[in-house]
Amino acid sequence: MFKKAAFGLCLLILTCTAVWSGTLTPEQRDARETGIRLYNQYKAISATPFLETAAQAGDAEAQYYLGEALRKNNRFMTHESHKWLEAAANQGHIYAMIRLGRSGNDLCAVMGNCPSGSKSPGDWLRHAYRVALPLAEQGDPEAMFLMYKITLDTDWRAKAAEAGYALAQYGEAISIKQGRGFYLFGNRKKAVEKWFKGSAEGGYPLSMQYYQVILAERDDWEGVRYWQYKAAETGHADSIYTLGAYLSHEPEGAGHKLDLVKGYGLISLLLELDGGGWLLTTVEETLPLVAAKMTPEQIEQALKFAEEWKATHPPVSYFPDKLSIY
Template sequence: MLVKAATSLILLLLTWAGNSFANELTPDQQAAKERGAALFNQYRVGEAELRIAAEAGDADAQFYLGEELRELNRFMTRESQKWLESAANQGHIYAMIRLGRSGNDLCTIMSNCPQGSKTPDEWLKHAYRITLPLAEQGDAEAMFLMYKITLDTEWRTKAANAGHALAQYGEAISIEQGTGFYLFRSRQQEIEKWFKASAEGGYPKSMEHYLAILVEREDWEGVRHWQHRIAETGYAPGIFELGMHLAHEPERYGHELDLVKGYGLLSLLLELDGGGNLRRFAQHVMPKVAAKMTPEEFEQALEFAEEWRATHPPVSYFPDKLSIY
């Protein structure tokens, strides 16, 4: 699963960094970090929460805070660079890569980029030196980070072959867009192979693509299976789709009517008051579902939603950390 993969990446970076990757957080600081990261992944503003953990020295919170400030201002500001450098100085490879790409930032055009402790090229070289030895030893995470550092697609292919779900997604997208020479049938087979592998590795956007392949094949049992799998990752579009189909608003894939779970899932999207259109879509569908429910079912739906929140990852759009597959 992605949560497990993210944890392994943090542990891997801990090994690479000379210092501790993050100071130990208090329970309140950890809760603030998790809340801030969840808001970031919902395209909402988590600055206040992230700042609590960032100021406590947590490198991942520093990275997310720096990214959020950069995105809110649409270019690298002095403060966003400060937080990204704080994370990078603790060994955060994604922060190094972001700083390494800042030479292409809007601030370059505006001639007001903040002066950093290293040049963009120096940050990329630093990330390269740290990451290459582990990539050469066959570590899939390191291979994928080498792709992010160099943009050499051979590293992405190596990471995909080593089982990295996001790299596998990138391979599928690249082949789908016409990369490589394939006969039509073999191209489609290769695309399906990578989407399926990535989906089985827990990446919800690949699950979404693989599900579309199964729809074309009219494999309704497979479609239903993957709709549930997608929703269980917390992927917002997947939650919306499963909620609609369980409530038969509409239903196309043979789901048994379940108004309680359908309404409960749709209600999870009401917290998305910052980014995307799914909150508005859910608000459009929910009254239609509620009109078919008894008062008892309505209460059960709210209880189901609370239980789901307690046992599943936060609702997320799973934005790409550095926007390149």
């Protein structure tokens, strides 16, 4: 499903190759995946105890997400969040290094109570640079993107995009769409489409959504439907809702044939968000409208379809930016 990266689950440099202090047991691995799933559903508080299980076992990715969950729960860098981010960074986790490097701009800096660590924020950014640069020079697309995050030099993002890193391609498309660079006539639109299409093909659901708009503008409804399915198949919460609503004709759109069983089943998957993010209220309003068109047997079939989908697709996620600015 994903060609270049499985966003939020297994990033090329870190999740798959970071040095851990020990091998996780199956229970600890399950706890890590559950914690990351909940975090990606904007349920950082619920994620914390699961992430703690794997973080305490020495898993760098769990340590990073635990540090981020604690930071977001408190709205600034606490001593506890700093401790876990530093534990991950000391194992070579570049995302953690960058987050620590940005902590000089954190709310705690304004409050004057930032945790003291083994390195200053500037030291951590310089360390991240030294770790990421050789990987980027060797052609690793994610490392190129991380060099952009470290330096804010858009040339690195462009290199990562050219190397096929879907998140960098999305960033290029958005930046060009907003006016960056000089383009003649319709070349700006062509460049935007190029990067959204490449990113969509690389598996990034937000680009799939933008690319659908481009296809709709040229009345390519078959293409729109194709990418609506593809985006939903990534686990992207908004895309699951969109596809389910159109299949249920709530509202009609994009030329989808009415399929109440699949539509209800897809929308029902989002009930697990139970307060995480912004979709639950809409889901709770839409499901009764769809159910009113269905027989009890169809609803039972829809719930079975939902269970089968859940077993064969990635977990529901909002796909938050792993290095968000807040």
